[in-house]
Amino acid sequence: MEEVQLGVPAGAVQALDVRFTGSGGEYFRIWIVNLLLTIVTLGLYYPWAKARRLRYFCASTLVGGHALDFHGDPKSMLRGYLLAGALLAMYSLSGKISLPAGIVALLAVAGAYPALVWVALRFRLANTSWRGLRLRFAGTIGGAYRALLPAVVPVVLFISLGALVRQRTEVPGHLLHPGLALGVLLSMLSIPALAPLVLWLFKRYQHGHLALGEECGRLTAGPGPFYLLAVKIALVFALTLLLLMAGPIILAGGPAGYRNRLLVLLLLAFAYLVVLVIVGAYAVARLQNLLWSNTASARIRFGSALRALPYIRLAVTNLVLVIVTLGLYWPFAATALARMRLEAMAIQLDVPADELSAEPRRDDDATGDAAGDLFGLDIGF
């Protein structure tokens, strides 16, 4: 950082504040119309709905007074969704046919996954602009495979070894090979043990290739803080579990619980949902701070100071209101969450914004973006 700042003339440093101007009421109207059209068209309208949603959220995000803009073409997004849907259908069907077919399909999906992630990152960034400049994802497809290999290998090993064990133990009297049992155990344990490393590798890849013109980001944090955060998240999970679930569980075990089994079950489910929301909000807030406080390029630095407690409070309030309103509150919740997350961000430019420039480029393939959505991979800032 130091040597970079030395070359900057005094007074050129410019702090850009991030403001979110979206309103819950307006997003509610967009959301409900989108939902109606999506259902009436049996899902075909979904890419248009999504493009409209992204455009609304981008245009509501002001960085240094200038809005972000989304340029994705719904038609190419639709192609992407259809392709991803076919892939997913093939995967879930082949698992039902036979074990080898299932493993082959799993390997195929796992093999294609990094490529899909790469395409998704490229699509999303190449279709987002600020002050007319398209962002860019500068990572290579090989980089995606290197970054995601530690994530894919243990999962594939665990699923296929597990399936093999289940098949073997179906034969009565058949003794499980100790090597196989050890393999299952090790692959199972390696998933949580590797998770922070996997996340770090992926985030290093993602944030390390965010590009705007000649500026290319870099994640300055090592894997250490990710492991620390994982421990903290686990502690928060254990603590909230203890605090929130103990009461309902004691109640469920008692005579009152036996008489009102259904009420107690609902209470348990709700308490668990609250635990998940609290831990999820804590993780999101801390991860955002960890990631963006440690992301910088030569002349652009990011920062994030999202406070966990207010964010958790907001998430829990949202959960209650979404349930009470049978889902109608969701657009208000979504805008409130976005506002809190975005307005916690800060950006510093060591060069006048006017001097930034970008080579023009166009990347139209939305397949990766669609697959990222379907497979539950949330990509975006």
Add this chain to the structure above:
Amino acid sequence: MLDAEYFDGHSARARRVSLHIAGHTLHIVGDGLDLAVPVADVDWPERRSSGVRMAHLAGGGSLHCQDGAAWDAWARAEGLRDPVVVRMQQSWRLAVAAGVALLVVTVGLYRWGVPVASRAIVALTPPEVDAAVGGVVLDALRDHGIIEPTAIEYEQQEEIRVAFARAFARTRPSGDQALVALRFYDSELGANALALPGGTIIVTDDMVRLLADREDVLLGVLAHEAGHVRGRHGMKSLVQTAFIGTLAGVAIGDYSVMLATVPAALGQMAYSRQFERDADGESIRLLRANGISPAVMVTLFERLQAARGRPPAGGLRAPLGIAFASHPADEERLRRFEQAAGVRARAR
């Protein structure tokens, strides 16, 4: 004329320009620029209540206007029209109407769309698929130790099979009876009978013992399960689950996939209750065809209740119970069997 900022897509520098439309051409003038762009080639922004307007030009340029109201007024004056979707989004009245329409469509899909679609899909599915699915379910039940080999003597099993085949034949003048196969298992499920897709009916040992002295009631139970097989309820329920899960996922999946399973499960249970009513209808048909009063089924519910222990007390079960149950309330089913018996008595 409208003041706006022009970005060329190569540099972050904003250029102050003014816009006007002449004929089918948009003119962008100012700060050393004089561009003429066909109106049809511009990706116009959508109207919204506040915030920036951004238009995309072919070739990577864009126009930004911080004053949304001024842009909207200018666009209206220049004859640019909002698409229908935007007009709906910008009016509370139309948005609420969209909400109501959404509710109507969802209820319609749920009441008619999904059942009709699943009936059609199941009708197009060859029966071999039912048998395959039933085989998978049977294996799973066995693997998980839910069903174990039966302790019922083979002679008693055969007696029940023969009695059911004879009773069943009386409801089918044409004589198609190779529809179901009775299989007996000891099970932790207690006194129960399950119909699997493809025609296998599992009868638990406890059920045989519960009704050891009442073959008439057991026939009613088996007829109920045969009704599930005949209606291919297992397959329909698979298809319906997929449909309704997708529907709920589209609706609220972007908030929480976990919460989206709640309406899906509730909807599936409501369909399941309808299947139970249909199966009870088949049971009544078989009993009548064999000169047995449907009222004998009262015995089943009494004995099941005695075996289960006291009915669950507490005010909650009554209002909430039905939404969370896969079967209609016992009282409703009992009333139906008794009414069916009454109708029969009068007809005689």
